Amino acid sequence: MNKILSFLMFFIALSSFGQANSVEKIKINKGKIAIIEYDKNWVFPFKNAESAQLNDTDFKEIERLLIECATKSNELLPLKKYYRQYVVVKNENGEKEVYINCMCELVGLDFADWKKELIDIADGGNCYFNVKINLSSKVYYNLMINLQG
Numbered sequence: 001m002n003k004i005l006s007f008l009m010f011f012i013a014l015s016s017f018g019q020a021n022s023v024e025k026i027k028i029n030k031g032k033i034a035i036i037e038y039d040k041n042w043v044f045p046f047k048n049a050e051s052a053q054l055n056d057t058d059f060k061e062i063e064r065l066l067i068e069c070a071t072k073s074n075e076l077l078p079l080k081k082y083y084r085q086y087v088v089v090k091n092e093n094g095e096k097e098v099y100i101n102c103m104c105e106l107v108g109l110d111f112a113d114w115k116k117e118l119i120d121i122a123d124g125g126n127c128y129f130n131v132k133i134n135l136s137s138k139v140y141y142n143l144m145i146n147l148q149g
Contacts, residue, residue: 028059033084034115045099045132049089052096058135062086062098065133065140075126075145077104085118095136102129123147 038051054062063079070076082102091097104127106114121128125148132142 028063029080030059032082033086036085036087036116036118038087038089045087045130046089046091046097048092049097052088052090054086054088054098058088058096058098061135061138062100062133065138066100066131069131069140069143073143073145076129077126083114085114087118091134095134098133098135100131100133102131103127121146 035054038046038049040050066079070079081104083104083106085101085103087099087101089097089099101119103114103119103121124146126145128146130142130144131140133140
């Protein structure tokens with residue numbers, strides 16, 4: 001019984017180490033990411049929240065979860081094609097969450113202030129999508145891919 005318990009502890013430790021390393025290897029193009037400050041007067045994308053900040057670990061976890069989301073959806077373009085807007089909050093339970101708004105192109109559209117103002121697009125198909133990520137529980141939810149217009 002002791003040997004089994006020791007083996008399980010070793011296996012769990014090894015699994016955790018492998019996951020940490022895979023997150024560490026993720027590369028992020030921060031030039032295509034805009035952090036949009038949360039306004040408490042907004043009803044969308046979060047209610048009853050307060051603005052929060054991201055650290056390097058958060059950026060890597062977001063990327064990992066976005067990769068998982070894109071892989072499972074089978075509808076999205078490769079993630080490197082998207083410009084992103086992040087709205088970061090602590091929700092009413094004290095959990096850090098991020099609303100991620102993605103756009104595959106800025107050309108020809110009036111996105112001069114895309115790094116300052118949250119952009120809302122009504123159509124455009126998989127060129128535009130948004131999703132929420134709870135960094136505390138390490139899950140994504142509310143994936144919304146725009147309709148083709």
